[in-house]
Amino acid sequence: MSVWAILVAAGRGERLGLDRPKAFAKLGDEPLLAEPLRRLDACPWVDAIVLVAPPGWEEPAILVAEEEGCGKVQACVAGGETRSDSVRAGLAEVPADALVVLVHDAARPLLTDEVVERVLAPLSEGWDGVVPGLPVGDTLKRVGSDGGVHETVTRDALWAVQTPQAFTADVLRRAQASGAEATDCAGLVEAVGGRVKVVDGDPRLLKVTSQADLETVAGWR
Ligand code: C5P
16 A cells, blocks of 8 residues: 655744744754654655645755655645645645555644554545544533624534544545535545544644644653
């Protein structure tokens, strides 16, 4: 089974308030991008990597890959306006004979081989997509623009979904081409009737959105 990983790192990361994209924020003394890239490259389940960089930052991204000695990186392309556009740009670089595509957010640096293994395994049981998730622990409320509570949503069976997300390559291509809208790749696959399974995620796959998240992740490394 040939597994191609798409590492999406093209977000602007405006909430970090830096003069550079989030992928180049400092995690310790390295750019954030270096950590997930090194982990993906070292993962025995991953055969090849497409790196999706912020537009205009392709060369610095390639330099990070070279400095880290990431020999599995086959292409580095510019991302798009939305995450979905960036995944599409990455998918265009995945060859037709790839069987499985693993999509991972560079903003979740602490990827492990175990979570990659957990999302890949069910694909051979007939699932079209597999995503890691954590059961929602907080009480959820739907809130109006005035702050008034409209509804308390039962959290039974609700999971917060992370990346890496694994898909059979043909289903992900079909989902991307369908023009459906979703906030993650799994949502696109679901929209075209694909069967998606949730497996146990990892609390350490925290998505970095703030400076405090960067410090938390640096402490967990
Ligand atoms: O913006 P957010 O943190 O939700 O982004 C999740 C992941 O998607 C990040 O790794 C980010 O770099 C990536 N992304 C992208 N292209 C965009 C927006 C987000 O590659 N246009």
